[in-house]
Amino acid sequence: MMKSLFIIMISAILTDNFVLSKFMGICPFLGVSKKTSSSLGMGAAVIFVMTCAAIVTYPVYTLILVPLSITYLKTIAFILIIALFVQLVEIVLKKVMPPLYNSLGVFLPLITTNCAVLGVTILNIDNEFTFVESVFNAFCAGLGFSLVLLIFSGVRSKMETSDIPETFKGVPSTLIAAAIVSISFMGFSGLVS
């Protein structure tokens, strides 16, 4: 049990990182990684929503979709749950914890269409994880996402001041910097076989 959880943690954070090797959540990765503070906020919001999405979607899949043999509806069911859930969290946070809402609230609407959130719930089902494994996998995937976002915001702040050819300014140079970060993460491959 502990061993499988440890393997899930290493692979979700380092070897099979969501952003750099599974290519999920590229849009927020490129859009929100400009400032360290906003990348931290986005990361925290993603960890929170991913973990909760895994907690909610797993029982829906095993207790409703499987017994009724309508598992082919999982995409529709999951995206609806996520959209609903994000809306709910936004409303509750606004009412109950205004300071937290002020720091995370900006990023919540962006998360509904973040493919990393839908991706992690579907991958949990495809990998046939148990409930505990699913939730843990989602949490670690969010952690990996935040880690890369944080590292990359550091890289980008250095790039701001560097002299880049006119044609490559902006997104092209950002993508190439992402490639270099991705190569450095390739060094972790082989940690889990």
Next chain:
Amino acid sequence: MSNLKELTKGIIKENPTLVSLLGMCPTLAVTTQALNGLGMGIATTFVLIGSNIVISLLKNIIPKSVKLPCYIVIIAGFVTLIEMLMKGYVPELYKSLGTFLSLITVNCIILGRAEMFASKNKLLPSLLDAVGMGAGFTLALFTMGSIREILGAGTFLNFKIPYIETMTIFIMPAGGFVVLGCIIAIVNKLANKKPPQEMGCSSCPNASACNSKGECE
């Protein structure tokens, strides 16, 4: 005449991937082979056409306050349809596209077009817009896939190319970032315009639902 413009604008001038920078995740993830890129492009085009038609027809019925969930359900419906079709007819392609087939649901291109175009225009322009945008997306994916397959695996559409030294890095994730970065730079150079400095709220499909514009940048 204006209808023709709706059709062609998506292919080059407003190419969703290379100019508007939408739908980056599938662009990077499935383009290790030209054929996968083509398959993903066609599947996305199918969903785009279906959702644009339905949303354009329902634009007066869907209440403003719940339009985002409504769009998502319509899109997810078409995604489920194409998933089942591909599982039945092209099981190999279905297997290699994997999770990303389900993730068409959250592809920013589709939600973006629904929000920006189909919800404001009549049926025919929406249909043409979807065909054009789909073609542009497919073209970008096919180009990416071709470059990565030729350089990384030394094949093209699974045919072996002689006398080419392969660089495996190009079919690794890192290669995807490099190739996409270079293609965007080349497109900018050819179009002779200033490169997109950053991804702002203009390219975000949630821009209209977002009540704190510009704060996330």
